[in-house]
Amino acid sequence: MIERKKVQEIVEEWLQEKEYFLVDVEVTPDDRIVVEIDHADGVWIEDCVALSRYIEERLSRDEEDYELEVGSAGLGQPFKVEQQYVNCIGKQVEVLSAEGKKYKGTLLKVEGRSFTVAVQEKVKVEGKKRPVMADVEHVFSMDEVKYCKYVIKF
Numbered sequence: 001m002i003e004r005k006k007v008q009e010i011v012e013e014w015l016q017e018k019e020y021f022l023v024d025v026e027v028t029p030d031d032r033i034v035v036e037i038d039h040a041d042g043v044w045i046e047d048c049v050a051l052s053r054y055i056e057e058r059l060s061r062d063e064e065d066y067e068l069e070v071g072s073a074g075l076g077q078p079f080k081v082e083q084q085y086v087n088c089i090g091k092q093v094e095v096l097s098a099e100g101k102k103y104k105g106t107l108l109k110v111e112g113r114s115f116t117v118a119v120q121e122k123v124k125v126e127g128k129k130r131p132v133m134a135d136v137e138h139v140f141s142m143d144e145v146k147y148c149k150y151v152i153k154f
Helices: 004-015 046-056 082-087
Strands: 021-027 032-038 067-072 093-097 102-113 114-123 132-141 145-152
Touching: 004 021, 004 032, 004 046, 004 067, 032 082, 032 093, 046 067, 102 132
Parallel strands: 032 067
Antiparallel strands: 021 032, 093 102, 093 145, 102 114, 114 132
16 A cells, blocks of 8 residues: 555655645545645646656556546635635635534634634624624634635635
8 A cells, every 4th residue: 555654755845846735645545646735826737747747756556556636625625734724814714613603704814723714793882772793803723613615706
């Protein structure tokens, strides 16, 4: 069986001095290798092909047969690594908290493993009879949310 660590090292080597970053490497028991990369401006198919060839040059099909898939992390997929959060600062995201509550708002900042989202909510304002809509900041831990993903608008 091909080791995940070996594939990850090969990918990291290819990524050096490139603006891409590694999102995930998965190796199944039947040697299906799935590599996900991302970039602040999106992923180009030519770069996926180049990475795929780079990996194939360093893994021997004589030793073990494998299936290789190299692609982008997917626009509507939940974030897996911190850099994906950083790339979406200022953009709309959806968060599903550990308690199961959904929040939609603007990703304001990322600090370590925490991130802040501004959500439009009704807020009681002193001196007013009715609540008004206002941005309320919610701080989440990447390790404690069920997911956070970019909201695609049409």
